[in-house]
Amino acid sequence: MLETSAASIEEECDKLTGRFIRSAGIHDAPNGLPSAHYEFMHSLYRQALYRSLSGTSRAKLHLNLGERLLPVCSAGRPEMASELALHFEEGRDHERAVHWWILAAENAASRFSRRDSIEILRHALDVVAALAPALRSESEVRILQRIGDTHFALGEVSDSALSYEAAADRAAKAGLKVAEVDALARLAVSAWYLDPDRGNEVSQRALEASRGLADPLLVARTELAATSLRLLYDSWRKEDEETCAQAHDTMLRLGGADVQPDVFYIVVQSVEANYSSALQQAEALIATTASPIAYVLGVTAKSLTLLPWGRFGEVLRLVRTATELAEKNGEDPWIHIYCEAWLRMLCSDFDGVRRLSQLIMRSNAEQHAVRARTIGMVASGYAELYHGTPERALACFAGVRDYRITPRFFLHWHWRMHAELGSAEARLKAGDLTNARNEAEGFLQSAASVADPNMRVLAWDVRSRVASAENNFNHARECIDNALAIVDRFDIPVAAWRVHATAADLFAYLEDREKAVNHRARAQELVLRLADTFDEGEPLRESLLAAPLVRRLFEDAVSA
Helix, strand or coil: CCCCCHHHHHHHHHHHECCCEEEEEEEECCCCCEEEEEEECCHHHHHHHHHHCCHHHHHHHHHHHHHHHHHHHHCCCHHHHHHHHHHHHHCCCHHHHHHHHHHHHHHHHHCCCHHHHHHHHHHHHHHHCCCCHHHHHHHHHHHHHHHHHHHHHCCCHHHHHHHHHHHHHHHHHHCCHHHHHHHHHHHHHHHHHHCHHHHHHHHHHHHHHHHCCCCHHHHHHHHHHHHHHHHHHCCCCHHHHHHHHHHHHHHHHHHHHHCCCCHHHHHHHHHCCCHHHHHHHHHHHHHHCCCHHHHHHHHHHHHHHHCCCCCHHHHHHHHHHHHHHHHHCCCCCHHHHHHHHHHHHHCCCHHHHHHHHHHHHHHCCHHHHHHHHHHHHHHHHHHHHHCCCHHHHHHHHHHHHCCCCCCCCCCHHHHHHHHHHHHHHHHHHCCCHHHHHHHHHHHHHHHHCCCCHHHHHHHHHHHHHHHHHCCCHHHHHHHHHHHHHHHHHCCCHHHHHHHHHHHHHHHHHCCCHHHHHHHHHHHHHHHHHHHCCCCCCCHHHHHHHHCHHHHHHHHHHHHC
16 A cells, blocks of 8 residues: 555564564465564554554545455455445445445345344444435435345344335435336245235335336346235135246346246245255255345245155255254244244144254244244144043144134145145044045045145045045045056155055955055055154154054064
8 A cells, every 4th residue: 555565564563573563473464465463562552553554545545445355355365345335435445345345234234244244234224324315215225124134034024124114215216117126026035925915015015116117127026026916815716836847947048047046936836746846946046045034935945846756865965964053143943943943844743843843933023933833733633532531632622623713824725725634634533434434525625626646645545534434435446546557657755655555455345355455565665764864863753653554564564
C-alpha cells in the first residue's frame, strides 16, 4: 500500500520491535508469498495510532487495502470475504461492501454457522441504507431473501415468511418484477408450511406475476413450484401431476443443464417412485447450492427418496450426520428428526417414533407440532395393534383422519392413508370383518387417487387379507394378483415384502406349496435386503427383524 520495498518496511519495523510491536515470525502473506509478520504489543497502541488518522486518511487506507486484497480473494481465498467487506465499508465503497458481506454470509452458512450468517446479512442491510436509491432496493431484496432462506433452514418458518414478505413488498414498490416473482415463490414455501390456504394464495400470486413477463422459463419454474407444493400440501390431482411434468420438461428444454432442480418436484418424483431421477436431482442440488434452505430441503428430499426405495441405512447415516452438524452449531435439527421418525416407523420402532415426536413438540414452536403429533399418533396406533388393543389403535387413527384434529400439512394425505390402513388392520384384528372390508375399500379408493405405487400395493394387500378372513378366496387371489402386478413394475421393497408375505399365506392355505414357498422366500429376501443396508449391530436393524410379521415370516419358514 505504501509502495515501498518490503525490505525497507521490515527494517523500520525491526527498529520499533520491543517498543510498540514485536516480531510474529515468517508467515505466508494473503498472496501466498512468505513475509515477515509483526503484531502490536498491546491493543491500546493499535487503537491510539488508528484513531490518530484523519477520517479521510483512514477511509483511503481501508479502500486501498481492499483493492490490494481483492485479486487475492477472487483468486481462491473466499474466506477473506468478510475482511474485504470491512475494508470496503470503512473505505465508504458501500456497493462493494454489500456484495462482499453477502458472500461472507454465504461462507458462514456453508460452515453451518447459520445464525452468524443472519447477523452478517442484517449488518449488510444496514450498509445498504448508504447506497444510491437506484441500487438500494435490489440489494435489500437480495438480502431479505437470504435472511428468509436461513431462518427457514433453522426451522424458524414464521420469521422466514416475514423476511420473504418484506422482500416481495420492496421488489413490488421498486418495480423489480422478476425479483418480486422470486420473493413470492419463496414466501409460498413458508406460507404453505404455516397455512396451506395462504400458501396456495401466494403461489397463485407468484404465478400470475410471472405470466405478466416475457420469460417462459420463469413461468415454467414458478408453475412447477406452485403445482408441486399443491400436490404435497393439499391433495393429489392427476391434472397437477401432468402440469408438473410439462413444466419440468419446459424448464429442461429452455434452460438445459443450468436449471437448478426444484426440491419439491424431487419429492413429487419420489412419490411417483421415480427414485433414480429424484435421487440424482437431490444430490445435484446438495452439491451445487449455496442456499441454506435449498441445502436443508435437498437433504430432506434425498431422505424421502431413499426411504421408500428401502435404502434405510443410507437414510440413517444421512440424518445422523445432518443432526450432528446442526447440534454442533447450536441449531435445532427439526427437519432431520422428522426423517428419522419416518425411518423408525418403517422399522417398527414405534416407541422411538413417539419419543422423537415428543422431542419435536417440546423443543419447537406450534408451527411444527401438527406433523410431529400426527406421526406420533400413527406410531401409537400401530403400537397398540402390536400390543393387541385394536380399540385403542382405532382411536389413534381416528385422530389422524379427522381434519378438525389434524389439519393439512406436508404430505398429510400420506399419513391419513396410513391411518386408513391402520384402521382396516385394527378392524381385522378385532374380527369386525364388515367394517374391516369397508375400511379396506375406502383405503383402496384413496390409494387409487395418488401416484404412489406403495400405497396401491398396501391397499390391495389388506383387501386380500380381509377377503381371506371372509373365506372369499377367489377375491383374495384377485386382490393379491393386482398387488403383485404393481410390485413387478416398480422397485418398492418396503411394500413388496409385505405383499409376498400375504401371498405366501394365501397360497399355503390354498395348498399351492410351490407358490407359497416361492413367495415366502421372496419376502425374506426383500426383508434382508432392507436390514442389510444398516451397519451390523444397529438397533434399528434388530427392530426391523423383530417386528411380529417379520418374525413370523422367518419362523414359519423354519417350521415348514
